[in-house]
Amino acid sequence: MSKLIIELTINNKKRKVETTASTRLLDLIRDDLYLTGTKEGCGKGECGACTVIMNDELVASCLVLAPQADGAVITTIEGIGDDKCLDPIQEAFVETGAVQCGFCTPGMILSAKKLLEENPHPTEEEIKRGISGNLCRCTGYQKIFDAIRLAANRLSSKDGGRGEEDA
Amino acid sequence: MHQRTVPCQGYFAPQKIEEALEILFKYGKEIKVIAGGTDLLIQYCDRLYEVGSWLDLKNIEELKDIRINKNQTEIGAMVTHTQLEKSEDIKKYFPVLSQAAADIGSPQIRNRGTIGGNIVNASPAGDLLAPLMAYDAQFKLLSTQGEVIVPAEEFFIGPKKTILEPAQLLTGIILPLPSERTFGCWIKIGKRKALIIATITLALVVEMAEDNKTVKEVRTCLGSVAPTPIEIKEIREKMIGKKFSELDFNQLGQIVEDKISPIDDIRGTREYRKDVAKNIMINALEKIGSAWRSHK
Numbered sequence: 001m002s003k004l005i006i007e008l009t010i011n012n013k014k015r016k017v018e019t020t021a022s023t024r025l026l027d028l029i030r031d032d033l034y035l036t037g038t039k040e041g042c043g044k045g046e047c048g049a050c051t052v053i054m055n056d057e058l059v060a061s062c063l064v065l066a067p068q069a070d071g072a073v074i075t076t077i078e079g080i081g082d083d084k085c086l087d088p089i090q091e092a093f094v095e096t097g098a099v100q101c102g103f104c105t106p107g108m109i110l111s112a113k114k115l116l117e118e119n120p121h122p123t124e125e126e127i128k129r130g131i132s133g134n135l136c137r138c139t140g141y142q143k144i145f146d147a148i149r150l151a152a153n154r155l156s157s158k159d160g161g162r163g164e165e166d167a
Numbered sequence: 168m169h170q171r172t173v174p175c176q177g178y179f180a181p182q183k184i185e186e187a188l189e190i191l192f193k194y195g196k197e198i199k200v201i202a203g204g205t206d207l208l209i210q211y212c213d214r215l216y217e218v219g220s221w222l223d224l225k226n227i228e229e230l231k232d233i234r235i236n237k238n239q240t241e242i243g244a245m246v247t248h249t250q251l252e253k254s255e256d257i258k259k260y261f262p263v264l265s266q267a268a269a270d271i272g273s274p275q276i277r278n279r280g281t282i283g284g285n286i287v288n289a290s291p292a293g294d295l296l297a298p299l300m301a302y303d304a305q306f307k308l309l310s311t312q313g314e315v316i317v318p319a320e321e322f323f324i325g326p327k328k329t330i331l332e333p334a335q336l337l338t339g340i341i342l343p344l345p346s347e348r349t350f351g352c353w354i355k356i357g358k359r360k361a362l363i364i365a366t367i368t369l370a371l372v373v374e375m376a377e378d379n380k381t382v383k384e385v386r387t388c389l390g391s392v393a394p395t396p397i398e399i400k401e402i403r404e405k406m407i408g409k410k411f412s413e414l415d416f417n418q419l420g421q422i423v424e425d426k427i428s429p430i431d432d433i434r435g436t437r438e439y440r441k442d443v444a445k446n447i448m449i450n451a452l453e454k455i456g457s458a459w460r461s462h463k
Contacts, residue, residue, distance in 0.1 A: 021178035044209045046362050051275055060205075062212075063203075063205050065178075065223070067223065068225060132274070
């Protein structure tokens, strides 16, 4: 029974956690840190429900061993926005009705966040590619695309009023 | 609290290749080498507890670079698919490899999955394998006993089987730099664009002679059509030394169809793969033809 202790920064908080070498990051996040916004769907990296941002990259937390995240900086859905104020991407998802059962939503929002950070004005094709690692079985994706476009417009107009996609 | 994982013996994450080799030498088959984990953790998803120890390569910085010099490129085994896709050098010299990396999985998979992992996993459908063979790649295998360099084509011996010994580590991939008159085409066929295991892949690389009319060298490599990624060598004798403009694309496509040995599986039947192989070979030759003409 060999336990090991890892340290990571999750949603801007430093945490020390006792775990094992064969614990998945997903289980550490959900069962040890009680951050249950991160979901388990397929457990094989195909559905994206377990998506988190690790060291500034989108990853499927079901395909990361907990000790592989030792020293990492991680953002989960709980680290987006705060109790008083939603992130503009979350707001856009609510407004466009891009949330139905909600199971894919945390992963979708993190993928959308990463996409818009790297590419503030994505085309339809770029949006599709950006969320290609996230499955949604309710919405048919159209409202999710609408939400991402809306968020892109708002974020870029905050950046300096370049909301040209509205035209 | 619900406990789904069983504690295991150990986890090593050395910073130096030498330390990793010592650990491998000591533990041999008892230890699992892990890079990105995007294949390995799926293979073990229901039985992680079976793994005695992990050797994680994440801290070995020298395995994470793409180094280009005058004659060749060396890609570290821990270079991710995202790195391959975004590297300007890979785009310029090895566009087929760059495009194949961009077609793998999803952003989440490309950010973690590595070139070394794709090679060592040795799936007949491994997306990078046909492109690597088409660019005449060699693999650098290290152990405490020293270094061995093997051509890609000798490395794969069956589905998920390679010549890699338990005490050996794949550390790098060596690619000769192609000439300016080299043209490549990558085609991946699958049921959807993202997160799909290929039904069939083709990496075709053609180098023109100095007259820019005659074919000097050609490699026609396919995935998902045989127990390992393969090159159709018969294409060489039909193309090398011939004028590109006089090639019979249909005949070349037929050779590819005849020389592959695909199986029926959930991704496609043998017959389907044979038909598609011929067609994508013709398409690839047409694409290379138009790239060559606009380059002239």
